Amino acid sequence: MTSDHFIANSECQIPNSVAPWRSPLARALHLNRSLPYARYLQLATVRPDGRPANRTVVFRGFLDHSDRLKFVSDTRSQKFVQLEAQPWAEACWYFPKTREQFRITGTLKAIASDYADSRLQQARSSSWQELSDSARLQFAWAHPGEPRAAADAFNPQAPSAEVPLPHFCLLLLKPVQVDRLELCGDPQNRTIYTWVEGDRSWSTQAVNP
Amino acid sequence: MTSDHFIANSECQIPNSVAPWRSPLARALHLNRSLPYARYLQLATVRPDGRPANRTVVFRGFLDHSDRLKFVSDTRSQKFVQLEAQPWAEACWYFPKTREQFRITGTLKAIASDYADSRLQQARSSSWQELSDSARLQFAWAHPGEPRAAADAFNPQAPSAEVPLPHFCLLLLKPVQVDRLELCGDPQNRTIYTWVEGDRSWSTQAVNP
Numbered sequence: 001m002t003s004d005h006f007i008a009n010s011e012c013q014i015p016n017s018v019a020p021w022r023s024p025l026a027r028a029l030h031l032n033r034s035l036p037y038a039r040y041l042q043l044a045t046v047r048p049d050g051r052p053a054n055r056t057v058v059f060r061g062f063l064d065h066s067d068r069l070k071f072v073s074d075t076r077s078q079k080f081v082q083l084e085a086q087p088w089a090e091a092c093w094y095f096p097k098t099r100e101q102f103r104i105t106g107t108l109k110a111i112a113s114d115y116a117d118s119r120l121q122q123a124r125s126s127s128w129q130e131l132s133d134s135a136r137l138q139f140a141w142a143h144p145g146e147p148r149a150a151a152d153a154f155n156p157q158a159p160s161a162e163v164p165l166p167h168f169c170l171l172l173l174k175p176v177q178v179d180r181l182e183l184c185g186d187p188q189n190r191t192i193y194t195w196v197e198g199d200r201s202w203s204t205q206a207v208n209p
Numbered sequence: 210m211t212s213d214h215f216i217a218n219s220e221c222q223i224p225n226s227v228a229p230w231r232s233p234l235a236r237a238l239h240l241n242r243s244l245p246y247a248r249y250l251q252l253a254t255v256r257p258d259g260r261p262a263n264r265t266v267v268f269r270g271f272l273d274h275s276d277r278l279k280f281v282s283d284t285r286s287q288k289f290v291q292l293e294a295q296p297w298a299e300a301c302w303y304f305p306k307t308r309e310q311f312r313i314t315g316t317l318k319a320i321a322s323d324y325a326d327s328r329l330q331q332a333r334s335s336s337w338q339e340l341s342d343s344a345r346l347q348f349a350w351a352h353p354g355e356p357r358a359a360a361d362a363f364n365p366q367a368p369s370a371e372v373p374l375p376h377f378c379l380l381l382l383k384p385v386q387v388d389r390l391e392l393c394g395d396p397q398n399r400t401i402y403t404w405v406e407g408d409r410s411w412s413t414q415a416v417n418p
Binding site: 051092144153 | 254255260295300301312358397
């Protein structure tokens, strides 16, 4: 399977051009790089009862040859259950130094241990391998959200650095709209980028902040 | 109407004791006070189509004698429309210096110009008066989210500092659950505070991070 084959398959559709929001987002990441938490963003999903959920996640880069944002998660966590029922998500990403916000709307896909796509399983393994030792160790901790376990449940043997634990999963957010707000402008600037499926390209519109 | 009358009415129910999450939240605000953006948090709501929405808002303190968090908004914004259909919201508040996260789940109420409660109208006016001149001016800008207007739509006459513009509204988030995660612990600590309506008090449970 060639690289070209990979980016042309259904998992990684090729847009007609580079997404126009990638450049301002890359710029924001660069200008805020001295703040480790500039890679933290808040990911909203919807619970089975229709109420929203919202938590901080760490941006783990883009899936190769695509505009999909990578996060990691635990299949024992609530968000894994939530996105099975409602795959839509909205990330809100605020960059303190440049005072700008990106709201990224899209669908979220979980690549768990049983996901039947060998390329995405490879991406899942790579994400596991790229974690720090301490981040990997957390996946061997006691079941998240359950009543606090005894101390030894948080002192597990270090898991393999190569093979992900079964409940480790990769999350992929496929954007269909990006709303960028620059608070530093006078007046502020706001731009909405929308994926147009029929054209297989992004439209860009300046809107009022 | 006395102060006691006010806090005993249906808008501001008195809990049996101070909410146990107020003290750690106050501590986080204090320890992060050198970062202006430590008062920014991400507020998730649900759109009429069932998809989540998520945006950064500024914490404007608590409504007097209550545990309700105050934010300000514009009735021309999407979140105002969203919460009419689905009042549930979840705020995600990450504090960079202390490396802790508060997820605050509750119902969101909009106090717009036609809200029929004189005390909450007073709170709305106070929130308007507490804004900076530049923040007030933004409420006189062109309709948010519409195609970018000409420059003079962003150069309005300064509105009254006393009387709110009609589309200014106060948002009140009434928490029913607070999920606090401390990343600095080894292992991390996570505590869930849940409002128990029958007891009119908060329960506190340590859970696995």
